[in-house]
Amino acid sequence: MSGEVFFQQFLNALGLGIMYALIAVGFTLFFGVIEVVNFAHGEVFMMGAFVALIVSGILVAAGFTMGSLPLFVAVLVAVLIAGGIIGVLLEKFIVRPMRGAPDIMTLLITLGISIVMREAVMLLVPNGRNPQPFPNLMDLDSIQIGGVLIKPEAILSIVLSAILIGGLAYIIEKTTFGRYIRATAQDREAAMMMGINVKKVFIVTLALGSALGAVAGLMNGLSYGIIKFDMGFAASIKGFAAAVVGGLGNVYGAIAGGLLLGFLEILVVSVIPDGSSYQDIVSFIIVIMCLVFRPAGIFGERAYEKV
Amino acid sequence: MLTLVNVYTAYGSVPVLKNVTLEVPDGQITCLLGSNGAGKSTTINTILGFVKPKAGQVLFRGKDISGKSTESIVRSGVGVVPEGRRVFPKMTVEENLFVGACACSDKTRIKENIAKAYTMFPRLAERRTQNAGTMSGGEQQMLAISRALMGEPEILLLDEPSLGLAPLVVNDIFNTIKQLNKDGMTILLIEQNGAKALEMADRGYLMQKGELIASCTEKTAEAKEKLMTVYLNQQKGKEA
């Protein structure tokens, strides 16, 4: 493999990995704080992509220029907000009513709602059954590094994802409300005894995780230029795999797990002949190996383990 | 300050508290004794609204708080040091204290209260950046007490604060409780360490299988002795 190809693949892996990380932190937060496995999370990813598509269309009709910075920022904010709102709705109509029900019931309900979300997008978006071309939201000059021509969208996605993940880590580690989130994850009853409004913690957690998941969908559209109503399923599997690898409940583990998965997939694709047909199997193998050999994740412990 | 009137509590269909009536008067130490599984922690869970009483009232400053959310009960002035301490293990000492102050929005007051906690327990000041889960049981208990005080409660509920601690540390904790009470704090103290708790209490109750079977409401040696005799007989009956 030449150095240039290697560098290109490295960037691909980084882009893919950080997108998985963006999805995985949601899974791991929901599990760590609320103790739910939310399989509707992949559909939030899908909806993020479609919200970006629709909002950019509206903005262009309103006079914004496709590919301009204001349009991109507006779309990004819209996707963050839409993701947050979907998260709040999921809390109110799925997670809260299912409180106290057996875990498997909640899991099945989130699977059920994910089918509803998928079908709704398929039916409501014009020609929704087919793949939709994703607009080039941000016109950027191609970048050349050491003779390698790099897709600027890739760099944009990586930088933005890194900023968002950093922002989330900051909120959790440094802010007052982040402390309440961690306290709730470590000992929910004790958190209530301190007067923490645990319901609010759940809502904010779902809003934060879902906002990041939705942005991951936007990144996916940007990177591949095409989106489809059923893109959420694979995102769920991979985000969940990354979270399991990192140890469910461990935010930094989820980030590491996402990156690891991204790099492994690209490795498989570029090293094994006809490897791209195996790409999607990697996450299954990883999850199974993890559950068999290291059920607590590669780091061996959950960051916010219960007492 | 706090009164339970004919309280019945059940977990699902399993009844625990039966017709519990007890009073925690202003500025006093009231202790609730009883062996394991008697329903002492359930009494606290009922006061805090973790379980709603099936019948009866929980009056805090004359107002019925049964049915309110735990959050609002705590914020209205009920501080708690839970059984087993329950400090947040992966947070530093100082972060634990900040979480305890979640009902307080005044930053300077929070800082003052943290300083007070460090004066009361210099050990906590030494360990302010250490994760609470790595501290000894006694240090965790000091933290649990300080954390509860960060909410500036009017009444402090302590659930077996001496559990699992070395005798010397138990002495420290009991002295702290006495000092808090001297400074005006109303206290409900739950203990299996009956003699020690009763000795410093103004008032005592004995619980057995969810019912109060004896009490002493006067702070006289005879009244305490009578309660202690029932308590010791009960313990002996258990052993036999």
Ligand SMILES: Nc1ncnc2c1ncn2[C@@H]1O[C@H](COP(=O)(O)OP(=O)(O)O)[C@@H](O)[C@H]1O
């Ligand atoms: N969450 C719960 N669900 C069902 N039963 C419980 C629960 N907590 C306690 N109990 C039962 O209630 C009784 C009283 O328990 P508890 O109040 O913890 O006793 P104590 O604190 O005096 O040791 C025990 O028989 C216990 O098994």
Ligand SMILES: [Mg+2]
């Ligand atoms: Mg108990």
